[in-house]
Amino acid sequence: MWDVKAFGAVGDRSVPDGPAFQAAIDECHRTGGGTVIVPAGDYSIGSIELKSGVMLHLETGATLWASTRRADYREDWSGEYGSRIMFRAANAESFGITGKGTIRGFGTETFGSWWGVPQPPELRVCTCHFDNCRSVTLEDIRIRDSSFWTVHLKHCDTVYINRITIRNYRYHLNTDGIVPDGCRHVFITDCLLSTGDDCIPIKNTTPQECGPIFVTNCVLETPNTAIKLGTESYGRFSDIHVSQCTIRNSSIGIGILVKDGATVERVRMSGITIESADDLYEVKPVLPLFIDIEKRHADSALGQVRDIVFRDLFIRTRSAIVVQGAPDSLLDNISFQQVTMRITGYMPFGDRSKPITGKRTLKDQRDMEFMRKPAYMTIAYANNVRLDHVHIDECAEAAEQRRHAVCFANSANVVYNHTSMEAGGSEQWIG
The missing domain is CATH 2.160.20.10 (Single-stranded right-handed beta-helix, Pectin lyase-like)
Known part of the structure; x- marks a missing residue:
C-alpha cells in the first residue's frame, strides 16, 4: 500500500x-x-x-x-x-x-x-473520464456537485459500479x-443518483457496439431523463437490462431516443417505479416513458427500435406514455406487461410538443401530433405490439376530462390483453 x-x-x-x-x-x-x-x-x-x-x-x-x-x-x-x-x-x-x-x-x-x-x-x-479501459471498479464512494458529466465511460469493457452515491445540483x-458511451459489460448496482441532467444516459457517440449493460436496484432522480438510450446513437445498442429501480421527480422516466441511425434491440426493463415531476410541465415536457425515432439532420440515417419489453411498471403521473416510430421505420415487437398507471391529476395535452433532447436541425409533424392525443398511452407507427394487463387508474380530477386509456395510430398486429385488434392505419381507441 x-x-x-x-x-x-x-x-x-x-x-x-x-x-x-x-x-x-x-x-x-x-x-x-x-x-x-x-x-x-x-x-x-x-x-x-x-x-x-x-x-x-x-x-x-x-x-x-x-x-x-x-x-x-x-x-x-x-x-x-x-x-x-x-x-x-x-x-x-x-x-x-x-x-x-x-x-x-x-x-x-x-x-x-x-x-x-x-x-x-x-x-x-x-x-x-475513462477511455478504452478494461476491468474498472467504482465502489462505495460519494460524489457531490459535479460541474459536468460525473462518470464518463467511453469504449470501456467490463465495468463494475457498486453502491456509489452521486448528488449534483x-x-x-x-x-x-x-x-456508458459505446461500452460493453457494464454493471451498475445499488446506486443513488440525483443529478441536474440525465442519471444514466447510455450513448454511442461513435459507430461502436453498446451492450450488454445491466442496471439493478438503483434510485434515480433528475429534472431530465433518468434512464436514457441516446440521443447520440451512431452505433448499435443491444442487451440493455434495467430492473428493480425507483425513478422519482423526473421529467422523463425512461427514454429511448434514436436520432443518428442506430438499431436499438433486445431491451428489457422490469420492476421499475416511476414518479413524474409533474410540477415541471409548464417549463418542459413531462413523460414517464417516451420512445422516438427521428433524423437529427437531413443526411442522417433513420434508426430502428425493436424487441423491447417493459414489465412490472408502476407509474404515478399526470402525463402519458408516448412511443412513436417513424413512417419509414416502425417500432417492431414492443411489449407492455403488468403496467399500472396511477393518474394523479389533470395535465393539459392540447398545446404540448415532444421533448427535443439533443441537438437537431429537422422538424416534422410528429413533434406535436401524438403528444396531443387525449389518451394516457399513445402508440404510433408500430408493428407487433402487445399489451398484457395494462391498468390505468384515474383520480376524480383526471376522470372529468374523459380521456382514453390507449390510442393506437398507424399501427398493425396489435394484441391487447390477449385479444386481437384491427389497427391497420387508422386510429384505434381503448377505454
Whole structure:
C-alpha cells in the first residue's frame, strides 16, 4: 500500500495535493500495482491520471475537492464540450476508486436555458473520464456537485459500479450521472443518483457496439431523463437490462431516443417505479416513458427500435406514455406487461410538443401530433405490439376530462390483453 501523505499530500486545502496523489499512483503502478490510500482530510485536487493495477482508496473522512483553478487541470485533457477532467484513465485496466470518502465538485450555481441561465460557466470539470479501459471498479464512494458529466465511460469493457452515491445540483445542466458511451459489460448496482441532467444516459457517440449493460436496484432522480438510450446513437445498442429501480421527480422516466441511425434491440426493463415531476410541465415536457425515432439532420440515417419489453411498471403521473416510430421505420415487437398507471391529476395535452433532447436541425409533424392525443398511452407507427394487463387508474380530477386509456395510430398486429385488434392505419381507441 502507498499513502498519499508519504508523498507530500497535506490534506487541509492549503496547497494543491494533486502532485502528491500523482506521485503515489505512479510509484504504485511502477512497482506492479496495489492500493493508494487517502487518509481522512481535505485535499485540493486538479487533474489526476489513474493507471493500470492501481486502486485509489478513499478512507472515511477523506474529501477530495475539485480545484476551481484552471491551471490545476491538464489543458491537453479535454472532455465533452471543452470540459476539464479530474480523474482520467486511457487504455488502462484493473483499476478504480473505492472507499467511503467523498469527491466534491463546485457545480452549485444555476445553469441551463430551462432555468433562465443559458450561458455555461467558464470552467466545467468532468469528475471521471475513462477511455478504452478494461476491468474498472467504482465502489462505495460519494460524489457531490459535479460541474459536468460525473462518470464518463467511453469504449470501456467490463465495468463494475457498486453502491456509489452521486448528488449534483438539480438546476445545473450537463451534470449527468453515469454515462456508458459505446461500452460493453457494464454493471451498475445499488446506486443513488440525483443529478441536474440525465442519471444514466447510455450513448454511442461513435459507430461502436453498446451492450450488454445491466442496471439493478438503483434510485434515480433528475429534472431530465433518468434512464436514457441516446440521443447520440451512431452505433448499435443491444442487451440493455434495467430492473428493480425507483425513478422519482423526473421529467422523463425512461427514454429511448434514436436520432443518428442506430438499431436499438433486445431491451428489457422490469420492476421499475416511476414518479413524474409533474410540477415541471409548464417549463418542459413531462413523460414517464417516451420512445422516438427521428433524423437529427437531413443526411442522417433513420434508426430502428425493436424487441423491447417493459414489465412490472408502476407509474404515478399526470402525463402519458408516448412511443412513436417513424413512417419509414416502425417500432417492431414492443411489449407492455403488468403496467399500472396511477393518474394523479389533470395535465393539459392540447398545446404540448415532444421533448427535443439533443441537438437537431429537422422538424416534422410528429413533434406535436401524438403528444396531443387525449389518451394516457399513445402508440404510433408500430408493428407487433402487445399489451398484457395494462391498468390505468384515474383520480376524480383526471376522470372529468374523459380521456382514453390507449390510442393506437398507424399501427398493425396489435394484441391487447390477449385479444386481437384491427389497427391497420387508422386510429384505434381503448377505454
